[in-house]
Amino acid sequence: MAKKPLPCPTVLRQLLDYNPETGVLTWKHRPTWVYKPKKVSPQTRANRWNATWSGKPALNLVRSGYKGGSIFSVTVEAQRVAWAIYYGEWPSDRHIDHINGDPTDNRICNLRLATRSQNNQNVRSAKGSSSRYKGVAWDKSRGKWTAGIKHNYKRHNLGRFDCEEEAARAHDAAALRIYGEYAKLNFPPAPL
Structure with missing residues (x-):
């Protein structure tokens, strides 16, 4: 089975707010285009989702010390999403290093690109x-x-x-x- 592609940064910006000073990601009001027509209309599904999640913190599940979650059934790490939203591109195959060593601190000033070796050193x-x-x-x-x-x-x-x-x-x-x-x-x- 082929791996699902990551959502482009433009789509991420439509779905999430990122505060670079606090590192917090928040779900935005979800538009109807996100939902395919099924038995329940896209508008009804969007309304249900928005009533529950709009304005709430996003990607807060902590696995192996890092925040993350899923977007369109694709598992993502919060620091990579923050980078993509802030810089407008995914960080390719490079790692995102947390400068202060705290993997839950996703402020943009605490994130930097690193090789695997550099990232492993900062433990x-x-x-x-x-x-x-x-x-x-x-x-x-x-x-x-x-x-x-x-x-x-x-x-x-x-x-x-x-x-x-x-x-x-x-x-x-x-x-x-x-x-x-x-x-x-x-x-x-x-x-x-």
Whole structure:
């Protein structure tokens, strides 16, 4: 079965309001052209839909931490819809990265295009990790902290350290060198 195409940004703008300052998507009053004639007239179906959904927040189902939902039976992520409405085009095959790491914060200032590698860099330390820092783990056999970073699908060892914080700083230096602005740092610089 062929995958259904995504609605074009022009259609999205007819169906949804997007507030770029809050990141909230809201359903607009639905026109009758959306509905095909069936037993119940398109006007009646539009009236029913509008009475229930018009003006209400849209695409708020959270799956795997991201907001999303469906439009015309096509599953979509809210950040991609926000991008398409704001910029007038779908973000092609690139990922949308949430700069602050919060996948539910869809303000346009918090969204940026990223490669898969850049997007994967902007994640927190795994739950249940032996360290509170990203890229750091305890090596029981040697009694030291190890630092590492993944790049181009390979893990690179950055060394062993007596101090957990030293290992975290080694990770941060490598992350800045490799990922630049996309790096998720353990010790972010203080804002100016």
